Amino acid sequence: MSIIENALALAKARGERVPAGTRARRPGADATVSVETQPTRQFETVILNPVILERNCVLPQVADRAALRAYKILRTRLLRRLTAEDWGWIAVTSTRAGEGKTLTSINLAVALAQEPNTHVCLVDLDLPRPQVAAQMGIRCERGLGEYLLGEAEALQVIYSCGAANLLVIPNNRPFDYSSEMLGSPRMLELLQVLETELPQHIVIFDMPPLSSDDALAFAPRVDGVLLVVAEGQTDRAAVAKSKELLGEMNLIGVVLNHSSERDDAPSYY
Ligand SMILES: Nc1ncnc2c1ncn2[C@@H]1O[C@H](COP(=O)(O)OP(=O)(O)OP(=O)(O)O)[C@@H](O)[C@H]1O
C-alpha cells in the first residue's frame, strides 16, 4: 500500500472525507466520460404522494413559477461549484430552527436529480427533529433510526424515489442524544457504505440548526455547508455568528429562503 493509499485508508477509518480529486468523479463532470455509469444496485422503492408533495411545496409539485426558477438557479450554481471543486457531500443547516433547511434540502435533491446523469442521495440527519419523510410523504418501516439502533442494515434504509435518480435515507425516530449518535460507530459505518456504494452520488445531509452542535460536529465529514437564511427572520448578528462558526469549513453558499422579492422562493448567493 502506498503512502497515499495508507493516508486515505486512515482517513476513511476515522470517518473523514477523502480529499477532493481522489474520489470517483460524477458522470457528466468530465466531458470525456462516455460510458453510462448508472449505479446498478437496486434499493426498495417508495412511492411519493403528489398531494402531500403539493401541500408541502415539494418539487415537482410546485406551481409557483418564481419558485421553480429559483430552484433551477440554485441547482445550476451549486452543480457548477460541486463539479469545479470535485465535491459531492453537502450539509444543509441554518442559524435557527424553522428557516427552511428541510424544504431546501428536499427540493435541491429533487432538482439536482432531474439533471441528466446526476445521482443524488438525501439523508435526514436532523436526528432530534427528523422531517424529510413527513414532508415527502414517505412511509417506511425502517429508517435511519432503526439502522442506528442496530435494527436494520444500512442498505435496507436507503430508498429509491422511483424513476428519478434520487435516493433517500429517511428517519422516523427522533433522538435526544443526537451528538452521541452522530459520532457513533454505526454512523461512521453508514458513511463508509455511502462512500463505497454511492461514490458518484451527490449526498445532501439535512442537519439541525447551528444552535445545536450537531452540524458543526458533522461539518468536517462533508465537502461543504449550505446555510439557509430566512429573509426577515434571521438577524444579521446571527448570520455573522454562523459565518464565524462555519469559518473553518467550506461555506458553499447561502440560500435566502422566504425571499419577499421572489414570491417566497429561495435565492442563492
Ligand atoms: N419558501 C417557502 N415557502 C413556503 N413554505 C415554506 C418555505 N420554506 C419553508 N416552508 C415551510 O415552513 C416550515 C418549516 O420549513 P422546514 O421544515 O424546511 O424548516 P427547517 O429549517 O428544516 O425546520 P427545523 O429547524 O425544525 O428542522 C415547513 O412547513 C415548510 O413547508
Ligand SMILES: [Mg+2]
Ligand atoms: Mg428540518
